[in-house]
Amino acid sequence: MGKLDGRVVIVTGAARGQGEQEARLFRAEGAQVVVADVLDDQGRAVAEELGALYVHLDVAEEDGWRAAVAAAKEAYGHVDGLVNNAGILRFNTLVDTPLEEFLQVLRVNQVGCFLGIKTVAPVLEDGGTIVNTASYAALTGMAGVGTYTATKHAILGLTRVAALELADRGIRVNAVCPGAIDTAMSNPAQLDPTADAEQMSRALDELYRKLVPLGRIGRPEEVARLALFLTSADSSYVTGQPFVVDGGWLAGVSVI
Template sequence: MGKLDGRVFVITGAARGQGEQEARLFAAEGARVLLADVLDEPGERVAGEIAEAVGKERVRYAHLDVGREEDWAAAVAVAKEQFGKIDGLVNNAGILRFNELTATPLEEYELLVRVNQIGTFLGLKAVAPEIEAAGGGTVVNTSSYTGLTGMAFVGAYAATKAAVVGMTRVAALELAAKGIRVNAVCPGAVDTPMANPALLDPDGPSPEAAEAMAALYRKVVPLGRPGRPEEVARLALFLSCEDSSYVTGQPFVIDGGWMAGVSIL
């Protein structure tokens, strides 16, 4: 038996990175999954690969711009048509930009707010009533290490991720009586294309760039390496299954010890 047998999940940003690994793991644990993203070609490919492993009746892909309320309504309709209900949501979709805060264009700041913050809000607004109608379930929001502490040159991103933590706590309070648990994952450095765009290069990062990144992780992360997206997926699974049945309203840091403090060694 899987940890998610019989349950239906919507997972956003599922075309690659953390969302892809969450979709693969949740399906492997028995869930029926709607993968949603704006990256249609890779999203369809991932959905097809999962379908080959677990059966096409348990997987569906839908185009979803999380900042558009009408896209959320359409995605919910697809999930209900395909699976009949929705038991859980993983609000994973997000974007990152590096910029000095006072040099950040307003348009860039607003874009991050629309995707990372408004996207999470719209997901809760659209899916929580469906989860309640299904008898209760879970929501996992994706915040960040930077939503709990400062980090230079990601001011807009950190602001949106701090908002997600606050939204998670409020949603947990308001939805508890409806049988819905709401938690947040707060990853540190994770080896995905969002944090390391060189991964999108067909040839991968150059040896020099790869070594520079590795040296940085050895310096700032106590465990000496970036996280892997499948490690974040396992935390999302824990927060989405009965193993965490008495947990709600919490941000869970998964950062290799980065937030623990400064090491002088």
């Protein structure tokens, strides 16, 4: 028996990184998974390996969401869960951020999350779940990533409002708030076939040894396990909450 037996879950940004690990873990726990992404080749490969359904989805396009939901229902008959995982990051100071860049990040991170809730919630089975990917930066500030931080704060607001509005149907809505995680977002070497991604991972561990109480960068599998908890019956009395998975980074800094 898996923790998600009989459930159908849509995972966005599932072609790689956290989303891929969520899709893999959910499938291993018995769910039918809809792998949604704009990276078609990678997404299809993941879906084929898992025996899952792949759908092309630009999360900022409402028509794309409608098509993804229709495909999920056609394939499996119902939808029980959503993981709004897709997101992008840009580095810039606020005063140097072009409006176009700000809107690009907002479009994917914030609008994408909003459209996911708006489109999927009406078709979710009662007792369904939504997990939104926020960030450590949703609960504090971080210089150099102001646009990203603003969108992740907004995702927490959307999470809380959705939890209130959907509670009468038993639909639970929560947010995962990862710190630094070893994905392509933090480790661009994963996108360069000529680079040594494992060497970069070791370098990141050394960097975060000085910043994070647990002394290393996080792994996408660790975020996936938290998303599983929030999607399964293990969290049956939990809704409207942010859950930080950051190795203790948010707790503070040590001076000794």
